[in-house]
Amino acid sequence: MAKPKKLANGRWQIRPRYKDIVTGEWIGGKKTFDTAVEARAYEAQVIADANMGHSSKAVTLGKYYTHWLELYKKPFVEKRTISRIEVDMKHALTFFTSGKQLDMITKANYQLWLNTEARTHSHETVRTMHTTFKSMMENAVDEGIILRNPCVGARFTGVTRKLKHPKQTVLDIHDYKLLLNQILQSPDCASKYACIVQAFTGMRIGELLGLTWSKINASEHKILIDGQYDYMENTGRIHLKDHTRPREITVEASLFDYLNDYRHWQQTSVYGSKVVPMSQYLFIGDDGLPITPNAVNKFLDHQCQKAGVTRITSHAWRRTQATMMRLAKLDDKFIAGFLGHTVETLEKYYVKETDDLKRENQTLRQAFLADQGII
The missing domain is CATH 1.10.443.10 (Intergrase catalytic core)
Structure with a gap:
């Protein structure tokens, strides 16, 4: 653990360090307090939060998506499923940008994304985009990256495409x-x-x-x-x-x-x-x-x-x-x-x-x- 450092003005500075739960990189940040006790208490809280899976550093969509795909999907699903996930997430990354903070994706702007995709894609396509993104955000909640999943309760529609030949998905x-x-x-x-x-x-x-x-x-x-x-x-x-x-x-x-x-x-x-x-x-x-x-x-x-x-x-x-x-x-x-x-x-x-x-x-x-x- 870091030791509080007394500054010339009499205040105390602490630099807690912990490993980022997404990137695996060591993160450090300085903060100043009136007393050494407050500085130690702050460091203890930061380390405890990190151990529980909570990060004080904002995680971006691009970084978390890469982390999620490598850890939770690629070892377990087929290549064709990975290809489909990558297509779904390309739409999300285009709309939100890879630098968007995960905790800044709200129910409102998530719904706006689905509404935007529904203007040019079928109901089924929008559904798969939603399912993929929601699954990723569920893992982010479980890891403590975000507090709640903004995808829960979202609604979606889509354009009706005219098929060259009629098709049915089930036979009577x-x-x-x-x-x-x-x-x-x-x-x-x-x-x-x-x-x-x-x-x-x-x-x-x-x-x-x-x-x-x-x-x-x-x-x-x-x-x-x-x-x-x-x-x-x-x-x-x-x-x-x-x-x-x-x-x-x-x-x-x-x-x-x-x-x-x-x-x-x-x-x-x-x-x-x-x-x-x-x-x-x-x-x-x-x-x-x-x-x-x-x-x-x-x-x-x-x-x-x-x-x-x-x-x-x-x-x-x-x-x-x-x-x-x-x-x-x-x-x-x-x-x-x-x-x-x-x-x-x-x-x-x-x-x-x-x-x-x-x-x-x-x-x-x-x-x-x-x-x-x-x-």
């Missing part, structure tokens, strides 16, 4: 049956069977592409999901999203019948020199690597047109599976475990209020009112 039961039936009747190819597996399981596209034949237990109707294919970098199988634990799901026997048909077609194609030799991965292209998400989505687009269903991307199978399981009145913990999510994420992003769910809940409501003698 009617469209699900139409599309699945159309896919089953389509000519054999890797994308066809990839879509069938997603339709039954709601797997993420990376998990699907990372499936190997060793993970398929046809006799017990189980699939082990313990990795995903890094289709952004083509570096092979990697850990699951957010380093979640592997999960084993039990699926209907008919899916394994389809996989058996696929295996037979694949082997026949190999012998006929139509495709490259067999691979450990289920869904491979001519280069011996797993097919791309783009290939699956192009196949889906074509099949949607033929089935007369508003187009979807592969991720819609995931939302559809979550919504169908809710319609079947399955337990939320089971649904979350099956899809590899938390119950909170499932409820917030995946279960959608389709017409099927509305009708089911209206029926339940009327039955309750009738049982109570109200109607």
Whole structure:
């Protein structure tokens, strides 16, 4: 600890030093008091605050963002997620500037930023910007950099973009049956069977592409999901999203019948020199690597047109599976475990209020009112 220094005018000066919680640099600053006791008390308070995570030096947005990204994100999330975070934060840094003090970002100027972005970006894009920034500020609160999160309670909107082709994010039961039936009747190819597996399981596209034949237990109707294919970098199988634990799901026997048909077609194609030799991965292209998400989505687009269903991307199978399981009145913990999510994420992003769910809940409501003698 520093010793108070008596000045010529009789006052006492102290220079407490502590390590900055963001940059790791040693920080020192002088302050003068009437007595040595006051000087020591000030130093003790500064050191105590620093040990508790509070800094007397203003932390800038640019420095904290770098600190947050390196410490809390890069070790745990995929490269594509990091790329998305960097795009989101580029907008924030442009608006606030990297030199903006973190504690000077208020609810008012934060809301102004969201309102500004909403003039030129879609609701979904503004939502991801908000989610990213709010997450960073939550960590800043936990670290004692700021006292409260200005992002809490913020509202946002966005421009409605006219799509070249209509698109939906979830299928109702009617469209699900139409599309699945159309896919089953389509000519054999890797994308066809990839879509069938997603339709039954709601797997993420990376998990699907990372499936190997060793993970398929046809006799017990189980699939082990313990990795995903890094289709952004083509570096092979990697850990699951957010380093979640592997999960084993039990699926209907008919899916394994389809996989058996696929295996037979694949082997026949190999012998006929139509495709490259067999691979450990289920869904491979001519280069011996797993097919791309783009290939699956192009196949889906074509099949949607033929089935007369508003187009979807592969991720819609995931939302559809979550919504169908809710319609079947399955337990939320089971649904979350099956899809590899938390119950909170499932409820917030995946279960959608389709017409099927509305009708089911209206029926339940009327039955309750009738049982109570109200109607």
